[in-house]
Amino acid sequence: MTVICATLLSFSSCVNNDSKKQKDEEHPVDGSAGNNEKTLKKNILFFGTSLTAGYGLDATEAYPALIQKKIDDGGLPYKVINAGLSGETSAGGKGRIDWLLEQPVNIMVLELGANDGLRGLPLKETVKNLQDIIDRVKAKYPEVKLVMAGMQIPPNMGAEYATEFKGIFPTLATTNKMTLVPFLLQGVGGVSRLNQEDGIHPTAEGQKILADNVWKVLKDLL
Numbered sequence: 742m743t744v745i746c747a748t749l750l751s752f753s754s755c756v757n758n759d760s761k762k763q764k765d766e767e768h769p770v771d772g773s774a775g776n777n778e779k780t781l782k783k784n785i786l787f788f789g790t791s792l793t794a795g796y797g798l799d800a801t802e803a804y805p806a807l808i809q810k811k812i813d814d815g816g817l818p819y820k821v822i823n824a825g826l827s828g829e830t831s832a833g834g835k836g837r838i839d840w841l842l843e844q845p846v847n848i849m850v851l852e853l854g855a856n857d858g859l860r861g862l863p864l865k866e867t868v869k870n871l872q873d874i875i876d877r878v879k880a881k882y883p884e885v886k887l888v889m890a891g892m893q894i895p896p897n898m899g900a901e902y903a904t905e906f907k908g909i910f911p912t913l914a915t916t917n918k919m920t921l922v923p924f925l926l927q928g929v930g931g932v933s934r935l936n937q938e939d940g941i942h943p944t945a946e947g948q949k950i951l952a953d954n955v956w957k958v959l960k961d962l963l
Contacts, residue, residue, distance in 0.1 A: 782820040784845050785959075788834065788874075789852030789890065792925065794825025795948060797937050802945040805850075807952035808959065817963050819848075830856045831870035838874050842881045848962060849878055850955065852890035852925060858906045861898045868909055875917050886962045889914040890925040890955070920958050927954050 787793050787805040795803025800823070809821040824841055826833070834853045851874065857867040878885055891910035896903040914921040926943070928950045929935045935947035943951060 782818045783847035784822055785819050785848040785850065786822045786824055786841060786846045787850045787852065788824045788838070788841065789826075789850070790829045790855055791825055791827055791942065792855070792951070793850075793852050794823060794827070796827075796942045798945055798948065802948055804948045804951040804955060807949060808956055811952070811956055811960075812963070815963075819963060825852075828856060829853060830860070830862070831867045831874070832857075835870045835873050838877055842878065846878065846882050846885055848886045848888065848959070850888040850890060850922075850959070851875070851919075852892075854906075854909060855892045855894070858892065858894040858898070858903075861902070864902070864905055864909060867906075868913065871909070871913055872917075875913070875919075879917075887917060887919040888922065888955070888959060888962070889917075889919045890922045892926070893924055893930070920962060922955055922958055925951060925954060 785805075785808075793803065793805060795806070800806060803823060803825070805821045805823040805825075812819045812821070822841075822844070826837075831853050851871070853874070854867055854871060857864075875887065878887070889910050891907075891914075893907050894903050911921055911923070913919065924930075929943050929947040932947075933940070935944055935950065936942060937944055
C-alpha cells in the first residue's frame, strides 16, 4: 500500500475567506449575449485539508485550480471553490460546513479524514463527522452531486487501524451514493520527487497528478 509520511500530524494551508469576492464570482454575466440575461455558473466545492489548499504552492498550482482550468478549457459552466484549510479534521469540517453552504453548492468533493487518521483519532467519530457533513449538504441541496476522496495512512497506529481507516471512504461513498476517488494521492504518496521536503505535501507536479485522479471521476458529473 502506498503510504503517507506520518511524522507530520497536520497539514497547513489557508482558505480564502473573501466571501464578497466569492459572491461576486458566483454569478458572472456573459456580456456576449447582447441582452440582460445572465449565464449562471454552477459551484463545485472542494472541502478538505491542505492537500486541497495546495500547501507550499501558489494557489493556482493546487489541484482544484488545475481542475478549474480543465473546466474552462472545455467551456463548461462551473466555478471551483477551494475550501481547503490547514490541519482540518473531520470535526473541524463539521464545524464550518454550514458557513460554506451559504453559497449554492452543485457538486462537493469531500477530502477530509487524513488528519484524523494521522492523529489516531477514534474512527467511529471520524465516520460520524463525515456522515454529518454529507447529511447537512444533502439536506440543504438535495440535488447535489457528491464525490468522496479516498485516503490511506501508514500502519504506525497498527495495521488494523490503518486497514479500517482505508475502508471508511469507499463505505461512506457506497452508503451515500457518492462518486469515489479511490485514493487521492495515487501515484504521488511515497514518491519523493513528487513531494515537498516534508514528504507529505505534493509539489506542483504532484498536484497535477492529484488533479488527474479527481478529474477521471469528476468529469462524468459535469
